Amino acid sequence: MEIPYTIQARPDTGLFNAKLGIWLFLASEVMLFGALFSTYILLRTGAETWPRGWEELNIPLATLNTAILITSSVTMVMSWASLMMKDFKKYRRYMASTILLAFGFLVVKGFEYGHKFELGHFPSTSNFFAIYFTLTGLHGLHVIGGIVVNSYLLGPGSKMWATQPGRFTNRVEIAGLYWHFVDLVWIFLFPSLYLL
Amino acid sequence: MADEMHAADHSIDIRKHVRTYIAVFVALLALTLITVSVSYLHLSIVPAVIVALFIAVVKGSLVGSYFMHLISERKLIYAVLLLTAIFFAALMFLPLEHMSDNLSR
Amino acid sequence: MEQVATSHAHADVHGNHEESGFWRRYIFSVDHKVIGVQYGLTALLFLFFGFTLMTIMRWQLAHPGEPIPALFFVVPIAAIGILVFFASGFKPSINMLLGALFIGMAGIVYYLTSGDERFPGGIMLPEFYNQLGAMHGTIMIFLGVVPLAVGAFGNFVVPLQIGAPDMAFPKLNAASYWSYFLGGTTMLVSFFVPGGAANSGWTSYAPLSVIATTGQTMWLIGMIFLITSSLLGSVNFITTIVQLRAPGLTFMRLPFFVWAQLVTSFLLLLAFPPLEAAGILQLMDRVAGTSFFLPSGLVVSGQPLQNAGGGSPILWQHLFWFLAHPEVYVLILPAMGIVGEIIANNTRKPLWGYKSLVYATVFLGFMSFIVWAHHMFLTGMGTTISTFFQTTTMIISIPSVIILTALVLSLYGGSIRFTVPMLFALAFLPMFGIGGLTGLPLGLAPPDIHLHDTYYVIGHFHYVVAPGTLFALFAGIYYWYPKIVGRTMNTTLGKIHFWGSFVAINFVFMPMFIQGLAGVSRRLYDGGQQYAHAQGVLYLNNVMSIAAWALGAFQIVFIINFFWSLKRGKVADTNPWQATTLEWQTPTPPPHGNFLKEPVVVRGPYDYSLPGHATDFIPQNDSDHSR
Numbered sequence: 001m002e003i004p005y006t007i008q009a010r011p012d013t014g015l016f017n018a019k020l021g022i023w024l025f026l027a028s029e030v031m032l033f034g035a036l037f038s039t040y041i042l043l044r045t046g047a048e049t050w051p052r053g054w055e056e057l058n059i060p061l062a063t064l065n066t067a068i069l070i071t072s073s074v075t076m077v078m079s080w081a082s083l084m085m086k087d088f089k090k091y092r093r094y095m096a097s098t099i100l101l102a103f104g105f106l107v108v109k110g111f112e113y114g115h116k117f118e119l120g121h122f123p124s125t126s127n128f129f130a131i132y133f134t135l136t137g138l139h140g141l142h143v144i145g146g147i148v149v150n151s152y153l154l155g156p157g158s159k160m161w162a163t164q165p166g167r168f169t170n171r172v173e174i175a176g177l178y179w180h181f182v183d184l185v186w187i188f189l190f191p192s193l194y195l196l
Numbered sequence: 197m198a199d200e201m202h203a204a205d206h207s208i209d210i211r212k213h214v215r216t217y218i219a220v221f222v223a224l225l226a227l228t229l230i231t232v233s234v235s236y237l238h239l240s241i242v243p244a245v246i247v248a249l250f251i252a253v254v255k256g257s258l259v260g261s262y263f264m265h266l267i268s269e270r271k272l273i274y275a276v277l278l279l280t281a282i283f284f285a286a287l288m289f290l291p292l293e294h295m296s297d298n299l300s301r
Numbered sequence: 302m303e304q305v306a307t308s309h310a311h312a313d314v315h316g317n318h319e320e321s322g323f324w325r326r327y328i329f330s331v332d333h334k335v336i337g338v339q340y341g342l343t344a345l346l347f348l349f350f351g352f353t354l355m356t357i358m359r360w361q362l363a364h365p366g367e368p369i370p371a372l373f374f375v376v377p378i379a380a381i382g383i384l385v386f387f388a389s390g391f392k393p394s395i396n397m398l399l400g401a402l403f404i405g406m407a408g409i410v411y412y413l414t415s416g417d418e419r420f421p422g423g424i425m426l427p428e429f430y431n432q433l434g435a436m437h438g439t440i441m442i443f444l445g446v447v448p449l450a451v452g453a454f455g456n457f458v459v460p461l462q463i464g465a466p467d468m469a470f471p472k473l474n475a476a477s478y479w480s481y482f483l484g485g486t487t488m489l490v491s492f493f494v495p496g497g498a499a500n501s502g503w504t505s506y507a508p509l510s511v512i513a514t515t516g517q518t519m520w521l522i523g524m525i526f527l528i529t530s531s532l533l534g535s536v537n538f539i540t541t542i543v544q545l546r547a548p549g550l551t552f553m554r555l556p557f558f559v560w561a562q563l564v565t566s567f568l569l570l571l572a573f574p575p576l577e578a579a580g581i582l583q584l585m586d587r588v589a590g591t592s593f594f595l596p597s598g599l600v601v602s603g604q605p606l607q608n609a610g611g612g613s614p615i616l617w618q619h620l621f622w623f624l625a626h627p628e629v630y631v632l633i634l635p636a637m638g639i640v641g642e643i644i645a646n647n648t649r650k651p652l653w654g655y656k657s658l659v660y661a662t663v664f665l666g667f668m669s670f671i672v673w674a675h676h677m678f679l680t681g682m683g684t685t686i687s688t689f690f691q692t693t694t695m696i697i698s699i700p701s702v703i704i705l706t707a708l709v710l711s712l713y714g715g716s717i718r719f720t721v722p723m724l725f726a727l728a729f730l731p732m733f734g735i736g737g738l739t740g741l742p743l744g745l746a747p748p749d750i751h752l753h754d755t756y757y758v759i760g761h762f763h764y765v766v767a768p769g770t771l772f773a774l775f776a777g778i779y780y781w782y783p784k785i786v787g788r789t790m791n792t793t794l795g796k797i798h799f800w801g802s803f804v805a806i807n808f809v810f811m812p813m814f815i816q817g818l819a820g821v822s823r824r825l826y827d828g829g830q831q832y833a834h835a836q837g838v839l840y841l842n843n844v845m846s847i848a849a850w851a852l853g854a855f856q857i858v859f860i861i862n863f864f865w866s867l868k869r870g871k872v873a874d875t876n877p878w879q880a881t882t883l884e885w886q887t888p889t890p891p892p893h894g895n896f897l898k899e900p901v902v903v904r905g906p907y908d909y910s911l912p913g914h915a916t917d918f919i920p921q922n923d924s925d926h927s928r
Contacts, residue, residue: 001466001894005544014270017469022535023273026573027280034284035578036621040592042291048612054235062263063232074221079265080215083209124590127611134585158415180263187255191248194236239658272543283571283670290686294674297683 009168022174026181033185036138038191040131051128053194056121064192065108066186072101073183074174076150083169088161089173095154098179102147109140132193139189142182149175153154220262227255323393331471332893336478337457338785341778342395346402346448347485348771349856351440353378353410356853360781361425362457362828362848368423371414378763379407386863396864413492427826431500432516434824436488438503439520442526442628444485447769451531451569452535452633454777455538455562457785459890461884464547464900466921477533484526491519500872502824504625507594507617511586513700514599521584528577535573542566547883552922553659555905556882557645557652559639560659565631565720569731571927572627572670572774579620586612593617604759615680622673630669631768634662635732636773637704640726643776644708646880647723649917654707661700662705668697678746679753687746694744701737705730721795721877725776728803729769736764739814754824757817760810770804775802775859783877787889788870794806794862801855808848879918881908886920 044050079094083119116122116129121135133159153175160168221286231251260283261267325337343414353374360369386400386844414420419429427855460468468474493499499505510517536761542563546555555563584591590608594617597610645652652658674682674690682690709730739761742748752758774797783789821829827840829835876885900922910918 001896001899003466003545010544013272013543015272015544017540020272020543021536021540023468024539024570026530027276028536028570030280030284031287031571031576032574034287034304035623036582037618038288038291038575039578039582039616042290042295042613042616043256043593043611045292046295046613051242052238054238059232059235063228066228070221070224070228073263074217075257076333077217078214081214082284102199104322123585124592124609125610126418127592130589130591130609133589134591136580138581142464154754176393177264180259183263184237184256186250187259188252191231191235191252193246196241223625263465279567280571286671287575287623290671290674291616291690293689294615294619294677294680294682294686297686299681299683 007170016170018170018174022177026177029181029185033138033188034164036135037188040135043127043131047127053192053196056128057132057194059110061112062190065105066147066190068101068105068108069183072098072105073180075101076179079174080169081173083161083165083172086165092154092158095150095172099147099150099154102143102150106140106144110134122190128139134190135193139182139185142185146175146179148181149178190191216262220258223258224255227251303798312678327395330477331467331474332473333456333460333474334891334895335814336474337453338447338477339456339532340455340456340481342399343356344404344445345486346399346451347440348408348445348449349378350409352444352853352856353436354413354433354437354440355609356849357410357414358427358430358437359849361826363843365827365830366424367829369414369420369425370754371411371423372476373422374414375407375691377853378403378410378550381857381860382407385843387517390875391553396758396867398846409489409492425826428500428587429497430826431502431824432492432498434762435499435505435520436492437501439488441766442503443524443633444488444871446632446774447531447628448481449774450632450770451538451565452478452534454635454639454774454781455534455565457780457840458546458884459559459562460539460541460560460880461784461895463542463545463550463562463889464896464902465545465710465892466539466896468537469544469720470537473533473537477530477537479531480526480530484523485679486630487519487523487526491516491523494519502646504621505583505617506582506621507586507612507614508599508720509598510617511583511594511607518584518587522582524580525577525584530582531569531573532577535569538562538566538686539570547900547902549580550883550921553656554902554905556633556638557655557658557662560639560662561634564662565634567667568627568631568634568669572624576624579617579747582620600608605920608917610747615677615761617627618677618680623670626673626676626880627666629667629765630763632770634666636729637662638772639707639709639777639780640729641881642709642880643722643726643780645907645909646720646821646878647720647726647779649718649909650711650715650785651909652707653710653713654703654844655905655907657703658707660817661703665700665704666699668693668700672697675744675749676856678749684744689744689806695741696745698737698741698810705734720779721790721792721799722776722780724796724799725772728799729773729776732764732768732772736761736766736769739764751820752817754822756823759823759916760817762815763810768803771801775799778863779877782866782870782907783845784884784891786870788866789861789873789877790866794858794865798855798859798862801858802852805848805852809845809852812838863874876920879916881918881920882906887924 003017004010005015005017007016009019014022038039075097079091079098081090082090082094113133121129124129153172157166157171160171231248234247234251235244266273327339330336330339343350357369382400382403382405384400385396385403387395389400391397419426456468460466488498494515494919496516498516499510499513499520501513501517505517505520534927542555542559566780569812582591585591586593586595591611594614595606595608595610595612599606599608599610641652641658671813672690672693674686675694678687712727739757743752743761744756779790779795783800816829816835816838819834820834821835821838825832829839873889875887875889878885883900883902884891886900902921904919904921904923906921908921909916911919
């Protein structure tokens, strides 16, 4: 017997296996970041003084990073749409742009971190910076994870398009769901850390 | 091959989808600009939180609904996310409630 | 395509998945049955090791200040190892590996019961006692019971019971096991770093844990591996149960064990991430010098701590218990599932109130997320919030009572077969009952203020987990052993194991209630000798210690039975217990892909003793109505 519903949806649930799997994983990620946001709110409301984000952090750079991540989300969804329209070349272009944008995000982030270190701001400086470095650092790790998955789907993993196009399209959809989630987390991190 | 059928069904829808994606993209960039502009007004903390979180929720819903296709997802996924949302809320508010209802204060 | 001739007839229709060789077959397999066995054996070894740590603690409690007889602890383990190793005939095999692992364990135990940094002059240091306490809890829960209940039984049994060829994501499944393995190894290695293993209790409360020795950092890294393993596993279990059920197997036809695993997986999925977050934060506190859990103005050994401050130790407790309370139900639900299967099979009756069992389990799972702060009544909690948590705690006892009642009522009117698994399952009922009922006073703030952190608490949760969950897990091992091995375990040895354990374990835990009510704190290194109020109940320390060592001796009976039956047990056919569920309707051991042809389910899980049939059981996939 083979494992069923790797490509086709199971009739009664309407889902293929990996689709349910990734949503369950994302649910657990919601709880992970939920706990961190909870920590942030709790420490901030309990603190005697807490700087406003704009006093300590670089808003123009973070705005640029927001734009980069939003754009990469669009290229990601376009790469999936290209596969749905059977245009493999377009898929490769969009997927490559997604990866490049993700690297761009990390480079900008690197400059931001570097500048903070130059100013002598470290995680141990204050709870504000502890939260800032931990949350953005963990988000950065998720970006790196996304780069790894997307690079696999652009490189060696894309051979599957020739043999099992349906399954490959599913994989790109799943990777996309993860990538949009990374974008979603940033959409909340950005105002909470920088703008408030 | 059943595989190709799956894709063929969608190819007309997909072109419509692509137009939606572009519209969402523009909306997301516009909302980002708005929320950043508001931050330069240096509002006091309560209105600032309300505005920033409202815009973030709108942006998040756009990403979730259109890029992640939650607008037309299966019931089972909604159920999982509803459950997660309830526990997320518990995790957010109960510790906070404990801190404000503390005998040592 | 590589087709390898194997000893048992493989009628696999898709032979292209055949593995070859010891390593690919048993070590790097992605087959759920092999991974289940890997989980099971690893978890049993850890259980035995965690148990040994406790027996060492009990020496200190019964004989504080007396030199430890190290060989008393080392020799039995070494003897088992040497026996198993030599019985393997020096061929590379699972037995040889297990023998070597037992010998290695004896080595670790020798290391732990000697050395000047632990036992100067043979007398245990308080610092080392703290390590034993923290690591006993951690190992038993995270490396023993959960991997056995969920990793082993869940992996081996669930796909078979739902008529699936494998888990939904086989490679993820293997990754989950190896992540668990890495986590376990990290925990073991932590005993050997300077300062020894973690010593801040299994709860790792801040700020104590933040300023503790290197072992705590290892503990956190190990926990992150274990959490990753559980998350991968739970995604896999839920997807498998929802997506891979055989045709006709509707949710209300699922065996109760599968329901229990489904709810358990949701608990792991949504409760573990906050602890992962907390682990990351504590790691930041320890490594990067942040102050998430360190309040301002902390003074350690007379020196003010150089840190930013402003953190909250109570925050750690919230994040920790957000996992650790659902974790209690992760420990108990699979056990209830196993007991349900065995009771239906051995009473030859359907489970009483199957639907109420299912609904109660789901409700229990839901409620378990909003009771956690009943562990924190002593943190200066105000009346509003403590009323909330007391209320939810009383509410959650209702589904627990429904489940226990339904299981007890299932016995009524049955012609009970007193097999070894059934004995353990029957013992589970009153033992879990004691554990559950003694929990009620702890869930209400006024009595909890008196009982908090006393031996009463230890007695309470050990009744739930040891003669509760562990007895159910033993029942499961005796019950499914024939499906895994093809032979049944020896009944006489099984009965000795059961009755010995049953008597001994009550002598270990019942006196704890007495000591706890007398006010003896759970963390005393000398068992309470220096406290006037403990003097009247000190004699119990000796009783409990002797009972604990006797309990250990009866587990050796189990180990002997386990290995002896591998080769010499009575040969079992496909369905030795005459059971209805799907795992018994396929050859033993099940082939790769599990079923010769896809089973089609036509009836509920427990069609026992239906009137008008020749047999007293009808398998779930048996559509022949004429019998």
